[in-house]
Amino acid sequence: MKKQVLVTGATAGIGAAIADRFAKEGCRVIVTGRRKERLDAMTERIKHEYQVEAIALNFDIRERQEVEDAIDSLPQEWKNIDVLINNAGLAAGLDPIHEAKIEDWEQMIDTNVKGLLYISRKIMPLMTGRKKGHIINIGSIAGKQTYPKGHVYCASKHAVDSLSKAMRTDLLPYGIRVTQIRPGLVETEFSLVRFKGDEEKASKAYEGYQPLKPEDVADVAYYATTLPDHVTLNDIEITPTVQANSFIKNI
Ligand code: NDP
Ligand code: 8X3
Numbered sequence: 001m002k003k004q005v006l007v008t009g010a011t012a013g014i015g016a017a018i019a020d021r022f023a024k025e026g027c028r029v030i031v032t033g034r035r036k037e038r039l040d041a042m043t044e045r046i047k048h049e050y051q052v053e054a055i056a057l058n059f060d061i062r063e064r065q066e067v068e069d070a071i072d073s074l075p076q077e078w079k080n081i082d083v084l085i086n087n088a089g090l091a092a093g094l095d096p097i098h099e100a101k102i103e104d105w106e107q108m109i110d111t112n113v114k115g116l117l118y119i120s121r122k123i124m125p126l127m128t129g130r131k132k133g134h135i136i137n138i139g140s141i142a143g144k145q146t147y148p149k150g151h152v153y154c155a156s157k158h159a160v161d162s163l164s165k166a167m168r169t170d171l172l173p174y175g176i177r178v179t180q181i182r183p184g185l186v187e188t189e190f191s192l193v194r195f196k197g198d199e200e201k202a203s204k205a206y207e208g209y210q211p212l213k214p215e216d217v218a219d220v221a222y223y224a225t226t227l228p229d230h231v232t233l234n235d236i237e238i239t240p241t242v243q244a245n246s247f248i249k250n251i
Contacts (some may be wrong), residue, residue: 009088013188017214061115184239
């Protein structure tokens, strides 16, 4: 039987590409996010295009009760989640740490760290019970380096790095694979969100070079799940070829 996959933050960017990739391969997908119209359009398209089943769960991952109710609402046969992809996340603002907005910090920590924990805490017991599962956390190159004005975003991705190691350790007895994928620059709505809808600033982030496409990251996520059961890709850094790390770019 084909895998059943839950992707958080599937309304845009990397999450949308990952959901699409797994559906294309015949997997059943559960897509989540706050923008309901996008989720509904996506599930309809996926069902039609790939002839696979798809379910939309519409919630704000920062709201613990909403997360728990959404997972509880899944029909029993949809609870056998084989692959959880913790992708929902954002950067808010790019200001020096002493001038940054506290609300931006709260949004990033609540989404990138607490949200990831809320949904994982609901789904991990479903996996340990079956002694089966694969968790893919979308970290960032910012999870190993701290670039100017990146402070809390980088800290939140350092937390994802640490939580990936923690999951790998504690879930080891259950045979659950934990993969962290840490992309560099990917052209998505990420910069539009970071600059709060300022399209000019956002488009500059991807000017004059070839950034990664969301599909490039989706390919890697899918590949990680195709390996034999005894093989785990633990930590994968993927950047555009013009980028060596957060600081060194040939742009
Ligand atoms: P996008 O802005 O294109 O997509 C972000 C997704 O996260 C959307 O589907 C959004 O859905 C969802 N999301 C954000 N906040 C919430 C929330 N409170 N509740 C539920 N869902 C939420 O960005 P990317 O695709 O680029 O980002 C995806 C992940 O990849 C993030 O974790 C990001 O940190 C990481 N990443 C991105 C890189 C890049 O260069 N783009 C590089 C490295 C890592 P909705 O708004 O509908 O809720
Ligand atoms: C998003 C990529 O380098 O702008 O994680 O932080 S970066």
